[in-house]
Amino acid sequence: MKRRTFLKAGLAAAALFTLPLAMQAGQKRKGSMIKKISKSESEWRQSLTAEQFDVLRKEGTERPFSSPLNKQYDDGIYACSGCDLPLFESSAKFDSGTGWPSFTTPIEGHIETKRDFKMVLPRTEYHCARCGGHQGHVFNDGPEPTGQRWCNNGVALKFIPS
Numbered sequence: 001m002k003r004r005t006f007l008k009a010g011l012a013a014a015a016l017f018t019l020p021l022a023m024q025a026g027q028k029r030k031g032s033m034i035k036k037i038s039k040s041e042s043e044w045r046q047s048l049t050a051e052q053f054d055v056l057r058k059e060g061t062e063r064p065f066s067s068p069l070n071k072q073y074d075d076g077i078y079a080c081s082g083c084d085l086p087l088f089e090s091s092a093k094f095d096s097g098t099g100w101p102s103f104t105t106p107i108e109g110h111i112e113t114k115r116d117f118k119m120v121l122p123r124t125e126y127h128c129a130r131c132g133g134h135q136g137h138v139f140n141d142g143p144e145p146t147g148q149r150w151c152n153n154g155v156a157l158k159f160i161p162s
């Protein structure tokens with residue numbers, strides 16, 4: 001009885017709040033249990049390459065088609081190049097044609113999102129849940145099963161073959 005009432009309320013709420021899918025996913029992932037890493041800017045500069053620092057710590061964007069990971073389709077895990085936290089599985093990778101490594105879904109709880117107002121249209125930025133390193137942006141024009149396109153800077157990832 002209670003469960004049914006709860007379900008009804010849930011459906012009504014879902015109808016009311018037509019947030020983009022990525023936002024809902026981001027909210028769902030907010031209760032992350034990952035222990036955060038925090039380093040000073042100079043510490044990050046020492047542990048990262050200039051390209052990694054620009055993307056991970058300054059939210060830069062690498063040139064499209066510049067990353068060797070763009071055409072990487074072997075089995076394995078894509079981990080944050082800032083702190084090694086696994087962020088994506090190779091099974092979620094697809095060829096988006098954009099020139100950036102693209103995924104349909106991240107590893108649950110390892111990614112956090114925020115709204116980014118740098119462009120005219122607001123975008124959903126996402127970053128590593130452990131070190132806060134910027135990874136890319138998520139869009140709702142991806143393939144099945146999620147319909148999401150997690151568009152990632154290759155330099156922010158390291159591929160670990162399985």
Ligand SMILES: [Zn+2]
Nearest residue numbers: 080083128131
């Ligand atoms: Zn990280």
